[in-house]
Each structure stands twice: as C-alpha cells, then as structure tokens.
Amino acid sequence: MKSNSMPGRPLRFAILRGSVRSLLASAAGISFVVLAGAAGAPQFTSPIDNGPLEIKLLPGEKITEGVQKFYETGQDPYKGDPQALAEGKDLYETYCQACHMPDGSGRIGPSLIGDTHHYPRFTTDKGMFEIVYGGATGAMQPFGKRLTQDQILHVMAYVRSLKK
C-alpha cells in the first residue's frame, strides 16, 4: 500500500483489507478510512446524507492504476493530462452537458465552474467523486451505476479543466 501525499495535501489513511487489518499512513491534515470492498477503496460518503457510500465494481470493471492512485492519494491523477482530458470531454458530452451545459455553466444541473457550490465537497476530488459516483438528488443520478470509476476520474479531470 502506497501512501502518496500530494504537495500541500498530506493525507492519512487507515486501510482495512478483508477483516480487520488496518494500517495507518501518516501525516497530519485530512484523514479518511480506506475499507475493503473494491480493492481498498477509501470510505466514501454520500453527499446527501453523509452516510457510507458502497463502492461496487461494474461487471468486467478492473481497478486501474489511475483509480488505485486516487484511492491512495485522494487526488484525481488525470487532471491536466491532455489525453485523459480528451476522453473526459467525450464522456462529458455524452452524459453531463445536457444538464450542466457544454461550458459547465449549468442549466438543469448547477454550475460546475462557479465559486460557490451546492455541495461544498465538490471542491475536493474525493468529494466530487462521491457526488458523481454516488449521485446527489433527483436527476443527478449515481453515475457509478453506468460508468467505471476510471471513466468518472476522466470526466472529473475534464470538469476541472472547464474553470478558467
């Protein structure tokens, strides 16, 4: 288990694989618990009730290196990667722009590029993943039911790129 602390964003993890095996990886600052489930996914919580969010693999889904890195760091590894952004744009145009508009300014769904957000956790990659994967209210459906976690990270990276 690697514990990559991003510059300026030290993280603390507790890993619970299988039964009760746990590991604390150090540093001060934000902390979250990593549970068993999908190859050591962190403990995510729902943006609407803060309850646990169960991470399930889609049929045939594999944990990619990018997802694993995200589990370990809480950071979306695809941010700023041109190829990943192109893939994220393609997914965004298919699933997101109808509600959030091509430029992310929002219509049926809220703006993704403003300075204030309905869910404050949107500003962190972990929080944005929780919103996209687990869904929020109504039409912001849980995209974890249709997209792999790797695809979600690609979309997230593209969304981050929309804010100029």
Added chain:
Amino acid sequence: MRVMTAMAAVAAICFAVSTAGAQTVPKSRDEVAYPGGHLPGNPKVALVKIADGLHDPVGVASAFDGSGRIFVCERVGRVRIVTKDGKLLAKPFLDLTKINPLGNEVQTGFVEQGLWSIAFDPDFKKNGYFYVHYSSLPFNGAGVILRVTVDPNSPDVVSSEQVVKTAKIVMLIPQPYYNHNGGMIQFGPDGYLYISRGDGGWEGDPLNAGQDLHVLWGKLLRINVHVPDDSIPYLVPNDNPFAQAARNRLMFLFGVTEEAFSKIKMGAKPEIWAYGLRNPYQFHFDKKTGNLFIADVGQNSWENIFWQPHDSKGGENYGWSLNAGAHCFPITGPNTTCPQVGVLPIANYPHEQPYPDAPKEKTGFGCAVIGLGVANYAPLNGAYLAGDWCSGRLWGVGWDNAAKKWQLQELEQTQLQFTAGNVLEDGSVVAVNCYCFYTADQGPLANPVGALWRVVDASKVPAGAEVARTVK
C-alpha cells in the same frame, strides 16, 4: 387503557374531519400554496423499496382485482408485474416490442416517448379489459390508446397472439412534436376514461394548443369506452362540457343573448374535459372523495398542481399558455404583470430561477412535477403527493382546515428521479423512478434499472426495508 384508546380514536376522527373540510379552488393568486407550508400534523414519511430491476419505469397501476399485483410500465413497451410480496415476475405481462414483425410497436426515440400508462377496466374481473397509452412507432409517434383483453387462462402473461387477437384501438391522437405527450390514463369514479395529453410539444406552445378547443393537445379528455358495439371506438359522454356546445347548428342572429352566443363552441372537440394544460403527465382521483388532482409540468419557471372538486362539471381552463399557473407567460422578470386567465392552481413551486436572471433559489425548487396520488392514510390523511424529476423532492399538498387554505410541504428530498405514481388497491401510494436522461437520452434499455417505492409513515418502516436516501 381502553379509555385512552377510545380518546385517541376520537382525536383521530376529529383530525381527519378537520383536514377534509371545505376545500376550495383559490380565487386569487395569494391563495395559491407555495413551498414552506406545513400539512396538518407535519407528517414524516419514508419511501420504502418494493422492487427494482425495472427498465425506465414510467407508469404504475393496480388492477383492483384483489390480486395485489402491481403493474409497472417500462418505457420500451413492456408492462411488468410486481407481486404483492414484492417479486418482479421475469416474463412481462404485456410486451408490445414483439407484436409487430416490423419492429417495436412503441416509439421511444425521445425520453418523453414510450409506453406511459396502463389502466384496468372498472369491470376488469369480468371482462378482462385493460388499456394502455403509448407513442406509436407505426403512427409516427401518435398517441395510441389500446384496449387488450386478458386470457383468463393466462392472467400474468398476455401473449403476442392474444394482444393481436384482442387489440382494439380506442383512440389515436396525432402528435406534432416528440415531447409533451402527456400520458396518464385513469378511470374516474364515474366510470369514464380520463386521458391527459400534453400541448403537443416544442416549447412555449407554438400551436396555441392549450387554448384551442379544436385540438386534443393540452387537455384532459373524458370518454366512455363502454360501447354497445366494438365497431364504435368510444362514446362522448353527453355531459362533457363541450359535448353540446360543439354541435353545429342553424345560425340565429337575433333572439339569442350574448351569454348564450358565448357558450357556442362549434367544432370544439367534445372529448375535452379541461383545457389550458401544458404537460399533465400524471393526474389522480382521490378515491375517498372523488376530487381530482392534476400535476402539470411547467416550462422554465413554475410547476403547478391543479384541483377539481368531485362535483366539477368540467370545462376548467387552466390558463396555459396565456399564463403559467398563477404566473405570467412569458415571465420576464420579478414584476411581470398580466391578467389571470382561468382557474388557479392550488399549489406551485419554482424552478431554481423562476424568471430570467433571478437569484437562484436555495431550496424548495424543482423542474418537473410528477403526481403520485392521494394518500388516505396516516400520517398524510388525504394529502396529494408529488415528486420532482430533477430535484428528487417529495411534496405533499393538502387542505389546512384551520388556516382555510392549501398547504405545500416538502416532505423530504430524495435521490430519486420520479417518473410516475399511483394508488394501489390497499390504498398505499407508490412511485417509480428511473435513471434516465432528458436531452442526452441513452435509449429505454440502456440506463441503469429503476425501482418501485411505497410511501409509508416514517415511524413504521418495516425492519430490514431499503429506504430511499434523503438529504439530511
């Protein structure tokens, strides 16, 4: 203990009476209910999952035949049965995707198209008739109301052969655009079939359908499907509001009052029960009182719930597209003024921005009202329930006899995209949700499966039940 029980019973009766008092249609805009109100008793409810595995469920109904079966419409053109113990039967009750060798009978190219609704004949146990309403592929998206007869030897599966053999097209309504089809069909307490049709689509009612009595779009229709001879598609009840006014007649220029002239509507569609509606996707009768609730999906500003008393004679004009409920159409700013046309809604709630560049609402907003049904059980005691497609809010609308006005209360905000609801034979209100898109529609079988939910008293959630996630 017995005394306490008796007192509680008396209190309960008094409470029920107090909530069921003399309801009235608002006479002025300030009598319309807005978010922030409280139903009598401030009820707490929960949505408990009955079944899932449903592809884009967009309609639900009971056969009221004592079987407890719940019939769920899947947009693609299938009706699925959920048994009274919550089991989803694998084989569809009805499958319109297979009856035509040339392809699906149902047009599903846009998310508002598909198989919207099923209703069972009031005499279903004897005649086996049920009716479905869908957008037809062979008829280029026209709305078809089809009657099919169940083979009593196969009560849970109507074979393709049985559909073809017994099918009777009751009504075919051409559709100019792919949206605002409306869609619900229900039998009223009078035994007539009521049909909600949207204004034909596009946006802004470009055909002026809501106010045009010569078209069936933008209306609630009422027909008699119990005909003496099946060569007759249906009959128009004589007491429909325009049944007599629509007749052609000899011209008289003199000896007729202006009031009498104003009531002549030659050429009007006699099937019309009410008009001035935009997209009344769901409507429900209160099975206890006979009152009618219509949830009319609005355009960019307000969502409306209309109400008719049980003794309505029909003919109500709900104002679209001269108004958007209690508001102007178009609404251009916070102080837009306009005359009020027709009958006001009893309740409304705004979109996030109820007029262009309005400050964004922080709470109590949505985008598409989906009526679910009247809950004649505690703690709702006659409240009409509605969900919002965008925001997942569950609303309750009820008459507050103490305040002598309607109240609109947000009961909870859920994770569900509500698509339809209805009242079952046990009286409970159920809802279905999809995981579908609007303009980015992926197709009726491409989305994650939706589910069927029951609205229950929050203090009586069965042990182990899955409850819809709500905002805390």
